[in-house]
Amino acid sequence: MDGTRVFLANSNQHINIGKEKHSRNGFVYVKNPHLDLMEEDILYHLALGTKTHNLPAMFGDIKFVCVGGSPNRMKAFAQFMQKELGHEGEDNDLENICAGTDRYSMYKVGPVLSISHGMGIPSISIMLHELIKLLHHAKCCDVTIIRIGTSGGLGVEPGSVVITDVAVDSFFKPQFEQVILDHVVTRSTELDQDLASELLKCSRNDFPTLMGHTMCTYDFYEGQGRLDGALCCFSNEKKLEYLKRAYNAGVRNIEMESTVFAAMCRLCGLKGCSTIKI
């Protein structure tokens, strides 16, 4: 085990995956040879499955997936999409497709899927594994996924929107360390630059919009320099010094899901972007 930890610290021994291109004819793909051998694939935390649901019929037309932490917000976003797409009359009462579980909530409005992911890397990671399999089973093509939400800002005006160019960890590195069994694998966290630029162009004058790095931490209090957790052993000066270093490294906002989101989108052919309000 110590060997693995040294392996962790010694970056030239890292296994680097995630350099692949985004396209495989535009399909969302899985990277798991075992799935082909399975008779049934149960998406436990979404309360869906390949034998119990006709996934291509239910989801085959999906082109956009929007994800965010809070179930209420993702329902509100779906209602907003109903208005925007003129689907209001058809189905006023949005049905939570994942009603069979209370882990996540999911709503579909035409080609748009709106899903909650809870808080933190492990929670969004479970959802992304099952969402990617869902899109794969449904034979979805050219899917864009956008993380929407709120976060703490760094040297930017409150009310601004930060579009993430790259997600970085607590050490300002553009990488996500995935533990696979007891091996640590480093994955790239660069997001789709064309999509980010396109979204930046969509910004209006209502609020400032900028592109920047998003820092992703495993902890809301001690990890993000907050002085009001149950535990805090650093001074205000130490906190400011750290946040200044983050700013100088290009970080403009801090949240808890972006590194694994970026890493998994890259690996599975999803054009991903994160747009977060401060």
Add this chain to the structure above:
Amino acid sequence: MDGTRVFLANSNQHINIGKEKHSRNGFVYVKNPHLDLMEEDILYHLALGTKTHNLPAMFGDIKFVCVGGSPNRMKAFAQFMQKELGHEGEDNDLENICAGTDRYSMYKVGPVLSISHGMGIPSISIMLHELIKLLHHAKCCDVTIIRIGTSGGLGVEPGSVVITDVAVDSFFKPQFEQVILDHVVTRSTELDQDLASELLKCSRNDFPTLMGHTMCTYDFYEGQGRLDGALCCFSNEKKLEYLKRAYNAGVRNIEMESTVFAAMCRLCGLKGCSTIKI
């Protein structure tokens, strides 16, 4: 930053905290000198605060806190406690105390608090920071906290209950690595042994109950050796070899919250235990 990573890998340079005893006259305590200087403490993710709520009046009598991932299950547990404590007639419709947010759900039945924590270390960690502050502000004394839930078992009969003696990480180490700003601090994950023994004695003949180590991972699929995620790069043999090593290290079940739960309970004077059904 590289220095920090080497620091991470080199265990004799670890900062070790968490060796303190559980008692400070039995009170739940915070370890944060900044809190005393704050006029108001807002527990954002619980939708509670020291100025908006009379926390001692609302929670001062709490002696037991039960936490689990799913909001529905924690409501069902509170309803079960109503029956067990004969509180049924008084307040049949349980009120979700955190109804002002959809991050967590909380129910109170006499001296018992039942709270959901979502999935994964970051999600339970936010809840624990705010719960510990709540119990501290409410001047609660001699509080026992029990994590209840389900998990994957390792070499134990399905339907068994595993009482955790110590939580270990993916490398079978009894520790939790907390990132504080960009420093990594190692915390002990031993749970209250007296409480664990007491709970073991309460077990009945309905289902097998045993004590063992609980392994806590950051990931449900690649981290726990599952072959059915969107990503999987290991063989069935490699998975079994890892799980066998885990079993030989004393691991009897695998979940996603126990290390930070154990670490934070130890640090803040909460007698903590985890009882998980397989």
